[in-house]
Amino acid sequence: MDMPRLLDGRLKLRHLILVDALTEQGSVVGAAAALHVTQPVVTRGLHDLEAILGVTLYDRGPRGITPTVFGAAFTDHARAVLAQLRQAARHMTEIAEADRGTVVVGTHLAGSNLLLPRAIAAVKERHPLLTVVVREATPEVLLVGLEAGRVDLILGRLTSLAGDTTVRESLYEESVKVVVGEAHPLSDRAEVGLADLLEYPWILPGTETVLRRELEEFFVRNGLALPENRVECTSFLTVRQLLIETDVVAVLPGLIGRGDPRLVTLPVPLEPIGHSVGVTLPAGRPLGPSTQKLLTTLRSVAAELEES
Numbered sequence: 001m002d003m004p005r006l007l008d009g010r011l012k013l014r015h016l017i018l019v020d021a022l023t024e025q026g027s028v029v030g031a032a033a034a035l036h037v038t039q040p041v042v043t044r045g046l047h048d049l050e051a052i053l054g055v056t057l058y059d060r061g062p063r064g065i066t067p068t069v070f071g072a073a074f075t076d077h078a079r080a081v082l083a084q085l086r087q088a089a090r091h092m093t094e095i096a097e098a099d100r101g102t103v104v105v106g107t108h109l110a111g112s113n114l115l116l117p118r119a120i121a122a123v124k125e126r127h128p129l130l131t132v133v134v135r136e137a138t139p140e141v142l143l144v145g146l147e148a149g150r151v152d153l154i155l156g157r158l159t160s161l162a163g164d165t166t167v168r169e170s171l172y173e174e175s176v177k178v179v180v181g182e183a184h185p186l187s188d189r190a191e192v193g194l195a196d197l198l199e200y201p202w203i204l205p206g207t208e209t210v211l212r213r214e215l216e217e218f219f220v221r222n223g224l225a226l227p228e229n230r231v232e233c234t235s236f237l238t239v240r241q242l243l244i245e246t247d248v249v250a251v252l253p254g255l256i257g258r259g260d261p262r263l264v265t266l267p268v269p270l271e272p273i274g275h276s277v278g279v280t281l282p283a284g285r286p287l288g289p290s291t292q293k294l295l296t297t298l299r300s301v302a303a304e305l306e307e308s
Helices: 013-025 028-035 039-053 069-096 115-126 139-147 210-221 236-245 254-258 289-307
Strands: 058-061 064-067 101-107 130-136 153-158 166-181 202-204 230-232 249-253 263-266 274-282
Touching (some): 013 028, 013 039, 028 039, 028 064, 069 101, 069 139, 101 139, 101 289, 115 130, 130 289, 139 153, 139 274, 166 236, 166 289, 202 236, 236 249, 236 263, 254 263, 274 289
Parallel strands (some): 202 230, 202 249
Antiparallel strands (some): 058 064, 153 274, 166 249, 166 263
């Protein structure tokens, strides 16, 4: 195929925004809703873009659209361009307004209860006009946001090696603990075995998470079946309230149980389950001043947590 000429004036910024939405939503209907335009506008824009590139970007099916190899590749490039533009706009604002700015941090369970709140409090004390936006989602959703520039950094469990589009930095090592509420029947027991917990309902992470797979392997090694009476949840607020109000058992990062007076960590060893808590950053994209400030503060607070 001939190399597409993308700088001849036909390719517009709206085409990049469109392909990002189509790939994320998986349907023309979803993309139209996300972009607040009509479906014919999305369809026409996609046809225009495919004509410019000379390839088919999506396979159409009864359940929506799926990126072709061309669509997946062009989406990556589109998100990289959009991320750079978002960063440029934010950088210009920060330069113009000195200590003002915005940093968007994505988070999932690990690090969200102590490290992130303390870091936000510390950075706001020094830079009161800096806005910190916290977005909670699954690691997969946050990575898409990071690549597209909608998220500046991700804080949470580091579960795999960084790829070409991300850089990962470990801040501290954290063990995983069995946690119950302060009123749980086993909360004051000096010795608790794993089998003692099976009569109670459990809160487990979702099947798509690494921790869930590690727990399943842990139960198998101990000759036990995974609890059938369970809730699957990674929302800290929901998990905490269930622990306080019911007799559920949860497996949580150790600092969550240690830092909350209404939760109790049970003496049930879960070795070798543990993880690094750290930040995931975009590779090849300079960090804005606001992101640098929060990152520096996260490193400082994490060091304090490790010492304590």
